[in-house]
Amino acid sequence: MGKATGFMEFERQTANERDPVERIHDWKEYSAPFSDEVAKTQGARCMDCGTPFCHIGMDIDGATSGCPIYNLIPEWNDLVYKGKWREALERLMKTNNFPEFTGRVCPAPCEGSCTVAINDPAVTIKNIEQKIIDKGFEEGWIEPRVPERRTGKKVAIVGSGPAGLAAADQLNQVGHQVTVYERADRAGGLLTYGIPNMKLDKDVVERRVQLLREEGIEFVLNTEVGKDISAEEIKAKHDSVILCTGAQKHRDLPIEGREGKGVRFAMDYLTKSTKKVLDDSVEVEEELDAKGKDVIVIGGGDTGADCIATALRQGANSIAQFGKHPQLPIKRSDENQWPAYPQVFSLEYAHKEAKENFGEDIRQYSIQTKKFVTDENGKLKELHTVEMKKTRDENGMFVFEEIPGTEKVWPAQLVLIAIGFEGTEQPVLEAFNVKTERNRVDAEYGDFRTNVEHVFAAGDSRRGQSLIVWAINEGREVAYHVDQYLMGETALPSVANM
Incomplete structure (x- = not known):
C-alpha cells in the first residue's frame, strides 16, 4: 500500500502544532490538520508489509496494540496517497463511526504496531485519519443518513459517551428508534466534559451529535436515571436497554x-x-x-x-x-x-x-x-x-x-x-438491579447481556477505564448483539466476523 519505497524516501511528519507560548492564551485546538499534499506524502510511507499489524486490536502485556476497531488503515493510506479522498472516507467510515474524535484524542496504538516502526518512525496514521474525516465534512460529503424503514423496535441507551453514541448510530441505521439518556446538559460524555477544548473542540462533538439527531436519534439531556426517570419506566418504554455509563468512580x-x-x-x-x-x-x-x-x-x-x-x-x-x-x-x-x-x-x-x-x-x-x-x-x-x-x-x-x-x-x-478510576458509579446500576463485579457491570464481551432481561452493557461500564477506540468497539459490538436479540438476525458488522 502507498508507494512501494515511500517509507525510505519520506520522513515522518506530524500535524503542525501551534506555538506553545502563544496557544496557552486561548482554548482553541493546539494543532492544525495536514494539508492535502502532506497527507498524500505521509500516506505514501505506508509500506506493502504483507501482514499489517496496525489493526490487530489486541492486548499485549496489559496495553493495547493495534486498532481495536480494525480500521482498514493500509487501504485508506493508499487511497490518500493516490488522491482518492472520497474513497478513503468510505473505507474509514466502514469501521469507525467517529474518526473526528479518534483522529484527535486516541493515543494511536496503531502506530506503535506499524511495521515501519520496527526500524523507523511509524506512519502518521492518526493525523491522516483526522485529515480524511475533516476533508469529508469540508467537502460536504458527510450528510445525514436517515434510515429508509423503521423496525418498530425501541432501544434506550443510558450514557452518551463514545460507546453509547456508537451503539446508537449502528442501531439507528438498521431502523430501530433509539433514545439516548444523558444526565449532563450536553451529549458526548467524557468527549465533552472530560477532554479539554484545546484537545477536542466541542464544536466537533456537537457537529456529530447534531448529525445523529438529524438521522433520527433522540437525546434526552439533563436526565439522571434513577432520579429524574426510573429504570422501570425506561424498561417499560423500550424493547431493549444498553448501559453505557462509563467508569467515572474516581480512585x-x-x-x-x-x-x-x-x-x-x-x-x-x-x-x-x-x-x-x-x-x-x-x-x-x-x-x-x-x-x-x-x-x-x-x-x-x-x-x-x-x-x-x-x-x-x-x-x-x-x-x-x-x-x-x-x-x-x-x-x-x-x-x-x-x-x-x-x-x-x-x-x-x-x-x-x-x-x-x-x-x-x-x-x-x-x-x-x-x-x-x-x-x-x-x-x-x-x-x-x-x-x-x-x-x-x-x-x-x-x-x-x-x-x-x-x-x-x-x-x-x-x-x-x-x-484513574475504580469502575462504574453504582446508582444507575442499582436502579436497574444489574450484577456487578469489581465495580463493573457483569456482562461478558461478545454477548453483553446483563442478568436483567432486555438489559445490555458496553464500554467502560463493562470493561473498566479504557481507550476511546475500545469504547467504539464495544458500542458497535453491543449493537450487533442487540439487533440480533431484537430481530433474530442482523446485517450489522461484527469484529468476530472480520
Whole structure:
C-alpha cells in the first residue's frame, strides 16, 4: 500500500502544532490538520508489509496494540496517497463511526504496531485519519443518513459517551428508534466534559451529535436515571436497554489532610473548567480556579496532562506533576518489543507548553505523596512527599520502597488527583438491579447481556477505564448483539466476523 519505497524516501511528519507560548492564551485546538499534499506524502510511507499489524486490536502485556476497531488503515493510506479522498472516507467510515474524535484524542496504538516502526518512525496514521474525516465534512460529503424503514423496535441507551453514541448510530441505521439518556446538559460524555477544548473542540462533538439527531436519534439531556426517570419506566418504554455509563468512580488518595479545601479530583476540575469555557456565565468555585496558585497534579496519565494544560491557561503560578513510576526510557526496552505499545518517554502537548512556560520539564518521577497540610481555615497550603525506589522482591514482583532522606515539602493551594478510576458509579446500576463485579457491570464481551432481561452493557461500564477506540468497539459490538436479540438476525458488522 502507498508507494512501494515511500517509507525510505519520506520522513515522518506530524500535524503542525501551534506555538506553545502563544496557544496557552486561548482554548482553541493546539494543532492544525495536514494539508492535502502532506497527507498524500505521509500516506505514501505506508509500506506493502504483507501482514499489517496496525489493526490487530489486541492486548499485549496489559496495553493495547493495534486498532481495536480494525480500521482498514493500509487501504485508506493508499487511497490518500493516490488522491482518492472520497474513497478513503468510505473505507474509514466502514469501521469507525467517529474518526473526528479518534483522529484527535486516541493515543494511536496503531502506530506503535506499524511495521515501519520496527526500524523507523511509524506512519502518521492518526493525523491522516483526522485529515480524511475533516476533508469529508469540508467537502460536504458527510450528510445525514436517515434510515429508509423503521423496525418498530425501541432501544434506550443510558450514557452518551463514545460507546453509547456508537451503539446508537449502528442501531439507528438498521431502523430501530433509539433514545439516548444523558444526565449532563450536553451529549458526548467524557468527549465533552472530560477532554479539554484545546484537545477536542466541542464544536466537533456537537457537529456529530447534531448529525445523529438529524438521522433520527433522540437525546434526552439533563436526565439522571434513577432520579429524574426510573429504570422501570425506561424498561417499560423500550424493547431493549444498553448501559453505557462509563467508569467515572474516581480512585481516591486517602491520606492525612485529604479533606482539605483545594484537594480535588481531576475530572471534577476538568468538567467545571470546560463548562466555564463553553459558557462564561457559569460560576466556578474559587477552589477549582488555578489562577495564581501553586498546582500539583498527582498522576502521570492523559487526564493529568489535560489538567496541566488547563491550569496553564487559567494562569497558575507554578505546576508540578507527580508520577509513581520511574521515567520511561528513550527507546524500547528489551521487554517492550514491537508490536507491543511503545512504553517510551514522550512530551505530550501539555508538557511542551509547561516546559516553554516554566523553562523545565515539570514532571517528577518515582515520588509519593505522604500527606496534605492545611492552614487554620482548612485550606490547602502544602503537601509532603518522599522519593521511591522500584525494585523486585524475592518472588520477582515489582515493589516500591521509600528512600530515606528524600522527604520534601511542596507549596500547593490546588492539588488534582488523577490516578484513574475504580469502575462504574453504582446508582444507575442499582436502579436497574444489574450484577456487578469489581465495580463493573457483569456482562461478558461478545454477548453483553446483563442478568436483567432486555438489559445490555458496553464500554467502560463493562470493561473498566479504557481507550476511546475500545469504547467504539464495544458500542458497535453491543449493537450487533442487540439487533440480533431484537430481530433474530442482523446485517450489522461484527469484529468476530472480520
